[in-house]
Amino acid sequence: xxxxxxxxxxxxxxxxxxxxxxxxxxxxxxxxxxxxxxxxxxxxxxxxxxxxxxxxxxxxxxxxxxxxxxxxxxxxxxxxxxxxxxxxxxxxxxxxxxxxxxxxxxxxxxxxxxxxxxxxxxxxxxxxxxxxxxxxxxxxxxxxxxxxxxxxxxxxxxxxxxxxxxxxxxxxxxxxxxxxxxxxxxxxxxxxxxxxxxxxxxxxxxxxxxxxxxxxxxxxxxxxxxxxxxxxxxxxxxxxxxxxxxxxxxxxxxxxxxxxxxxxxxxxxxxxxxxxxxxxxxxxxxxxxxxxxxxxxxxxxxxxxxxxxxxxxxxxxxxxxxxxxxxxxxxxxxxxxxxxxxxxxxxxxxxxxxxxxxxxxxxxxxxxxxxxxxxxxxxxxxxxxxxxx
Numbered sequence: 001x002x003x004x005x006x007x008x009x010x011x012x013x014x015x016x017x018x019x020x021x022x023x024x025x026x027x028x029x030x031x032x033x034x035x036x037x038x039x040x041x042x043x044x045x046x047x048x049x050x051x052x053x054x055x056x057x058x059x060x061x062x063x064x065x066x067x068x069x070x071x072x073x074x075x076x077x078x079x080x081x082x083x084x085x086x087x088x089x090x091x092x093x094x095x096x097x098x099x100x101x102x103x104x105x106x107x108x109x110x111x112x113x114x115x116x117x118x119x120x121x122x123x124x125x126x127x128x129x130x131x132x133x134x135x136x137x138x139x140x141x142x143x144x145x146x147x148x149x150x151x152x153x154x155x156x157x158x159x160x161x162x163x164x165x166x167x168x169x170x171x172x173x174x175x176x177x178x179x180x181x182x183x184x185x186x187x188x189x190x191x192x193x194x195x196x197x198x199x200x201x202x203x204x205x206x207x208x209x210x211x212x213x214x215x216x217x218x219x220x221x222x223x224x225x226x227x228x229x230x231x232x233x234x235x236x237x238x239x240x241x242x243x244x245x246x247x248x249x250x251x252x253x254x255x256x257x258x259x260x261x262x263x264x265x266x267x268x269x270x271x272x273x274x275x276x277x278x279x280x281x282x283x284x285x286x287x288x289x290x291x292x293x294x295x296x297x298x299x300x301x302x303x304x305x306x307x308x309x310x311x312x313x314x315x316x317x318x319x320x321x322x323x324x325x326x327x328x329x330x331x332x333x334x335x336x337x338x339x340x341x342x343x344x345x346x347x348x349x350x351x352x353x354x355x356x357x358x359x360x361x362x363x364x365x366x367x368x369x370x371x372x373x374x375x376x377x378x379x380x381x382x383x384x385x386x387x388x389x
Contacts, residue, residue: 052100052101052102053098053099053100054098054099054101055096055097055098055099056095056096056097056098056099056388056389057095057096057097057387057388057389058093058094058095058097058161058163058386058387058388059091059093059094059095059386059387059388060091060092060093060161060162060163060168060384060385060386060387061089061090061091061092061384061385061386062082062083062089062090062092062162062168062382062383062384062385063087063088063089063090063382063383063384064077064083064085064086064087064088064380064381064382065086065087065380065381065382065383066086066087066378066379066380067379067380067381068371068375068377068379074372075087075088076119077378077380078369078370078378079172079175079176079337079369080119080169080170080175081116081120081158081160081170081174081175082115082116082160082161082162082168082169082170083115083116083162083168083169083382083384084115084116084119085115086380090114090115091113091114091115092114092115092116092162092168092384092386093112093113093114093116093117093160093161093162093386094112094113094114095110095111095112095113095114095132095161096110096111096112097109097110098110100136103139104138104139105136105137105138105139106136106137106139106145106147107135107136107137108133108134108135108136108149109133109134110131110132110133110134111130111131111132112130112131112132113129113130116160117129117130117132117160120160120179128179128180128204131150132152132180133149133150133151133152133180134149134150135147135148135149135150135151135185136148136149137185143188143189143190144186144187144188145185145186145187145188146184146185146186147184147185147186147187148183148184148185149182150180150181150182151180151181151182151183151185151199151201152180153177153178153179153180153181153199153203153217153233153235154197154199154217154219154231154233155177155178155217155233155234155235155252155254155272156174156177156233156254156256156270156272157174157231157256157258157268157270158170158171158174162355162384162386163353163386163388166266166297166299166307166309166343166345167297167309167311167341167343167355167357168343168355168357168382168384169341169357169359169382171293171295171311171313171315171339172293172313172315172335172337172339172361173270173272173293173294173295173313173314173315176291176293176315176317176322176323177252177254177272178203178215178217178235178252179203179204180203180204181199181200181201181202181203181204181215181217182201182202182204183199183200183201183202183214184199184200184201185197185198185199185200186198186199192223193222193223193224194221194222194223195219195220195221195222196218196219196220196221197218197219197220198216198217198218198219199216199217199218199219200214200215200216200217201214201215202214202215203215203235203237213237213238213239213240213242214237215235215236215237215238216235216236216237217233217234217235217236218233218234219231219232219233219234220232220233227259227260227261228257228258228259228260229256229257229258229259230255230256230257231254231255231256231257231258232253232254232255232256233253233254233256234251234252234253234254235250235251235252235254236249236250236251236252237249237250238250239276240278246278247277247278248276248277248278248279248321249276249277250274250275250276250277251274251275251276252272252273252274253272253273253274254270254271254272255270255271255272256268256269256270257269257270264300264301264302265298265299265300265301266298266299266300267296267297267298267299268295268296268297268298268299269294269295269296269297270294270295271292271293271294272291272292272293272294273290273291273292274290274291274322275288275289275290275291276288276289276321279319279321280319281318281319281320281325281332281333281334282332289318289319289321290318290319291315291316291317291318291319291321291322291334292314292315292316293313293314293315293316293317294313294314295311295312295313295314296311296312297309297310297311297312298310298311305346305347305348306344306345306346306347307344307345307347308342308343308344308345309341309342309343309344309345309357310340310341310342310343311340311341311342312338312339312340313337313338313339313340313341314337314338314339315335315336315337315338316335316336316337317334317335317336318333318334318336319333319334320333320334320335321334322334323335326364326366326367326368326369327366328365328366328367328368329366331366333364335363335364335367335369336363336364336367337361337362337363337364338361338362339359339360339361339362339378340359340360341357341358341359341360342357342358343355343356343357343358344356344357351387351388351389352385352386352387353384353385353386354384354385355382355383355384355385356381356382356383357381357382358379358380358381358382359378359379359380359381359382360377360378360379361377361378361379362376362377362378363376363377363378364376
């Protein structure tokens, strides 16, 4: 009888042990399922946020073969917004792009390195060597956006990024256009054809520098037809140093027209007109100084992967308030420049290009701005290649 009870007792213990193990295993499964659920929620949130991000990379290299520079002691080409070093294989830009676009929030962060940003960074704004854009914005309602941060200035058709242009080199006028702005921007789109906006902040550019005065920009983009676009931008503010008694108020106007009479052909024209108070050359320095510049460009695409482009440019700053005064034969005047550029492009892929172009510039007699300040003329053949994806 005792043996029978002993067996039953041991059996009950085994049953109890099995029951305990079953309960523990069930709890472990429940805990594991809860952990998996939490992990899935984190993943869902992460992927939901990442779907609003886009990323890009941009790299371009170049070689300037300058003609007639045997006496040049400098390797920097004057008034170059990109491809600035001559007779060397160089890197123009290497950049990383990060964009965020959601229904009510957007942002941009573009970091860059290379010859162009290094050259265009003024001594008092070295951060722009590696920072091209850094801003974020909120949609207030419908198509009204308010953005804050570091912005590209909308003035000008050309970009220092060669990939965004039909020709890799930028005009002399493009070099002297106002640069980026650190501040805020308000943009409103009436529809797909009409957008207006205003910016306010501190300007940063090599041509203008940073003088601690704030400046403003207004812009208007209108596309009345699919093959015609009109753009007007202006830049305004006091360009005098903060401790100057006299103000140098500037109004820089920029008009761009782009027209495609047939699909492969694009004609682009730009005209800039600027005036600045208290900036004329002697004898009357209290008068308004003026500047005119612009270009006419024709681009034609053929055989799917090829394109040719021709451009005429001019720049006239008689009082030198944007460039500088030049002395020759007893006369003083600012920079006067004319020139033309022709180039061809081969794009084996949508995100890759190879270009070759010839550029000729002629400054006013006595400006002596080229080849180590020994010549009024400049010639170069520029080869560029780049990828952006």
